[in-house]
Amino acid sequence: MKELTSFQKRVYTVVKQIPCGKTRSYAWVACKIGKPHAVRAVGTALKNNPFTIIVPCHRVVHSNGAIGDYALGADLKKKLLETESDRRNKIKIKRIR
DNA sequence: AAGTAAGAAATTT
DNA sequence: AAATTTCTTACTT
Numbered sequence: 001m002k003e004l005t006s007f008q009k010r011v012y013t014v015v016k017q018i019p020c021g022k023t024r025s026y027a028w029v030a031c032k033i034g035k036p037h038a039v040r041a042v043g044t045a046l047k048n049n050p051f052t053i054i055v056p057c058h059r060v061v062h063s064n065g066a067i068g069d070y071a072l073g074a075d076l077k078k079k080l081l082e083t084e085s086d087r088r089n090k091i092k093i094k095r096i097r
Numbered sequence: 098a099a100g101t102a103a104g105a106a107a108t109t110t
Numbered sequence: 111a112a113a114t115t116t117c118t119t120a121c122t123t
Contacts, residue, residue: 026101026104041101045121
């Protein structure tokens, strides 16, 4: 089994705090964790991230607006972001009965 | 020592 | 102006 490295923990902690419907850049996360130049390390950490679903890593994009990459496919990531941004999609949980 | 889910800049179209 | 490509830098493992 694996324990997360300290850097990964820090990255996940920050990324987990990104509000829904918003996006942040890798640089933003890197800055938050105290290493504004560790942008690539952040990406690498997220890719090694076993919590790809638990951590909103799909809300992390390039600083210039590019979609970046995603373990499950950048295409899916883009879709997720659009859906979250819309925020009025069919998320309305239909109350059963 | 080797690799990277980035960034910025430069170039091309 | 927008898109694509290339190189650089710093970080982690």
